[in-house]
Amino acid sequence: MTDAPKSRIWHDGELIPWRDAKVHVLSHVVHYGSSVFEGIRCYDGPEGPSIFRLNDHIRRFLDSARIYRMPIRYSVEELSDGCVQTVAGNSLRECYLRPIAIRTGEQMGVDGRELPVETFIIPWSWGRYLAEDALTAGVDVCVSTWRRAAPDTFPALAKSGGNYLSSQLARMEARINGYSEGVMLDSFGYVSEGTGENLFVVRDRALHTPPLASGILHGLTRDSVIRIARNLGLTVVEEQIPREFLYIADELFFTGTAAEITPIRSVDRVTIGDGSPGEITRSIQTEYLGIARGTIPDQWGWRTAVPTARTAATRPQPAKTVRASEVRA
Numbered sequence: 001m002t003d004a005p006k007s008r009i010w011h012d013g014e015l016i017p018w019r020d021a022k023v024h025v026l027s028h029v030v031h032y033g034s035s036v037f038e039g040i041r042c043y044d045g046p047e048g049p050s051i052f053r054l055n056d057h058i059r060r061f062l063d064s065a066r067i068y069r070m071p072i073r074y075s076v077e078e079l080s081d082g083c084v085q086t087v088a089g090n091s092l093r094e095c096y097l098r099p100i101a102i103r104t105g106e107q108m109g110v111d112g113r114e115l116p117v118e119t120f121i122i123p124w125s126w127g128r129y130l131a132e133d134a135l136t137a138g139v140d141v142c143v144s145t146w147r148r149a150a151p152d153t154f155p156a157l158a159k160s161g162g163n164y165l166s167s168q169l170a171r172m173e174a175r176i177n178g179y180s181e182g183v184m185l186d187s188f189g190y191v192s193e194g195t196g197e198n199l200f201v202v203r204d205r206a207l208h209t210p211p212l213a214s215g216i217l218h219g220l221t222r223d224s225v226i227r228i229a230r231n232l233g234l235t236v237v238e239e240q241i242p243r244e245f246l247y248i249a250d251e252l253f254f255t256g257t258a259a260e261i262t263p264i265r266s267v268d269r270v271t272i273g274d275g276s277p278g279e280i281t282r283s284i285q286t287e288y289l290g291i292a293r294g295t296i297p298d299q300w301g302w303r304t305a306v307p308t309a310r311t312a313a314t315r316p317q318p319a320k321t322v323r324a325s326e327v328r329a
């Protein structure tokens with residue numbers, strides 16, 4: 001668990017006290033939403049803590065920055081090391097990590113290219129994202145009246161702060177109307193994704209999920225699920241999905257770093273299957289969480305071990321870890 005005010009936040013290469021991780025009110029990001037960020041989970045396991053798909057998240061982070069012309073001074077390796085330092089330096093075993101790069105400075109004006117870019121990595125305790133019993137009971141969702149941005153408006157592949165304004169509207173609308181989450185359609189009216197999750201439909205034992213061209217974020221949990229499902233011998237199709245396909249699904253589930261694999265039990269009050277998590281959803285969830293938590297072998301190299309005082313003292317570090325001596329405490 002993170003004890004927020006006592007934790008330290010990585011800021012441009014140093015772990016600094018929580019209260020010192022501040023920006024000026026004139027920062028470009030405050031006025032124009034110019035941030036790019038990531039959400040990554042670190043899981044505890046029998047071999048100690050490990051960060052799930054760390055390098056892939058950092059790669060997407062740098063991709064988001066490139067799309068928005070934000071120069072980041074750090075490589076994938078340096079930022080991945082920064083994440084490991086943030087977990088190890090705060091003596092955490094399980095947490096959510098939020099790397100974020102923001103345009104700061106103290107100037108007005110939309111073009112922020114001349115302004116400084118500062119990078120932070122924030123540790124956070126994030127348990128179940130959508131509801132306490134979401135992973136076992138499933139969640140009730142609605143189709144949102146707010147759509148994902150059209151392809152020539154905001155770049156959906158960039159995980160940037162400004163993109164989340166429409167997600168905020170959709171999520172608030174859903175919650176106010178008594179649902180856990182809203183499913184957004186794309187600008188053509190096809191299913192896109194949740195406000196912070198990708199979506200899968202199971203019908204006749206095949207998985208269907210919207211393609212990148214449906215305005216989705218290129219989710220890493222989505223990618224993990226596609227690989228796990230194919231490895232289990234299941235068919236996975238990336239294709240445009242009409243709204244009504246949701247109502248006639250055998251199973252439906254969300255995927256996301258925060259949401260993990262969350263079954264959906266109803267859409268617009270139409271019950272999916274018999275209203276309880278389906279067999280395929282459960283087997284993918286078990287596989288995903290088992291790999292992330294280190295109880296199922298990691299055949300894809302998705303886990304990056306974090307050294308702890310115990311693991312550093314008892315066994316040699318695998319190649320992907322940062323040595324304890326390199327962790328700036």
Ligand code: PMP
Nearest residue numbers: 196197198217219220221256257
């Ligand atoms: N879509 C959106 C809009 C998101 O914010 C997220 C969470 N990052 C996802 C999908 C799922 O992505 P990932 O599996 O990489 O967390």
